[in-house]
Amino acid sequence: MTQPDIHFIDLPDGRRIATRFRPGEGPATLVFLPGYASDMEGAKALALDAFAAERGIAMLRLDYSGTGSSSGRFADGTLARWIEDAGAAIDRLTQGPLILAGSSMGGWIMLHLALQQRERVRGLLGIAAAPDFTDWGFTPEDKATLRRDGRLQRADPYGGEAQLTTLGFWQSGEQLRLLHEEIAFDGPVRLIHGDGDTDVPVGVALRLKARLRSADVQLNILKGGGHRLSEPHEIRAILRSADDLLELAR
Template sequence: MAGGWSLVSAAALVRRKSWDFAAISFGPTALLSRRIERTPRRLPVCRWKTNLSFLSRPDLPNLAYKKLKGKTPGVIFIPGYLSNMNGTKAMAIEEFCKSLGHAYIRFDYSGCGSSEGKFEDCTVGKWRKDVLSIIDDIAEGPQILVGSSMGAWLMLHAAIARPQKVAALVGIATAADSMVTQFNQLSVEAKKDIEVKGTWKVPTKYSDDGFYIFQYSFIKEASFHCLLHGPIPVTCPVRLLHGMKDEFIPWQTSMQIADHIISSDIDVILRKNGDHRMKEKEDIKLLVYTIDDLIDKLTTSN
């Protein structure tokens, strides 16, 4: 197993005058527990508005983003597949960062939301470039990257490419390699049929049509960005949150990712009743508590 990591149950997360991540054993051995001995910051109740801006890039689509100026480390939210910067998690993190006075950026991939470009022309590699553009051209100072699903896959790539700017990672239902892995698990006949048709329909309750449609070319290109074939050279603190009722990305995927990351500071945090999107009230609490803990860790260590 690469590095050291602890399996923590969010079901045992207790809010008192100081709050805990208390351990719970899912097997015969009790796991590590640790206490954060401080008062939790209060969750904000109002929404703060930020202006929509665009990052101009030569020969690449302009990216829409919203930025809060503030202290470092800053936080960047990286959305999931077919998602955008206005989702529940993205907005909740913005409110939380505003309450702390920390910088925050949320953005839309090219071909998505308010950004320029055509969705059908997009690939994992192009969206990887989008994330790096935001880090290189918009973000200032060290950053905590928060990635949701496919966004967490891109988050890992960004941490590998920009280790000097990425201070910590928070993955939510991290979907590293997932679509490629699922495609490779299909029968030879099914894969051949998808290649001939040029599209792959994947059932999901998160689409009005009841399925996602992936271009065969999209899957083939995504295979060049897989990470789970060897050690993942990420050395910063990593927190992987996952719902155990995620029917799209199995929670065991986060365990596998933790096993491949070389950092010695990794927690896998499971919510027994959490689903793929992890956007219920208690899910959001856990998310902002996790970010808060990392900000405190990074601030006190400098």
């Protein structure tokens, strides 16, 4: 399968956001939102793009500023900035109804975009969604280090480079928390989560399910699933949920 070419959109402050847009027909455009320090070339993004190609559905992928093929420094990224990046790409490149698929931190961004674009978003697919992780994802000692040093580096559990969190990102996340009150989205929501996820405990998914106002929220807990949810049977579960949301959008 041939991938769509990378296309850049320029924002007023000089940011260049890398996107891959696949034109198509169908009830809604599928939008994939990557996780923290991730990009649009991961296994889940590519699987959803292949799914869209097979069905002739439009799909948008993007890299937040400072990540992947987009311009800028990762250390300058904040949750608010990355929400703006995604919103700008959606506004520039898509039309009509949307189904948003957010992985990990992308699930947090997905929720904010759904609240901003209520008239367009027809469904949400959360993949190990991690709303409010600046709250529950950091120990008191981590938060003290951020306030004192302006940055925190923690070991990558998957063996990559140490993961950087800046004070700016953490403060932005704290200002944009959602799980303390009702999340006013009324469309269908499908949440996929592994019960072996040590990065985002399954309790976060249960809290999110409870906070969403929609009457149609389904949480699929995958036995033994970790945070990445990239095993073949896990990918199949994600694609089944995407197919369900597209059918409901007709």
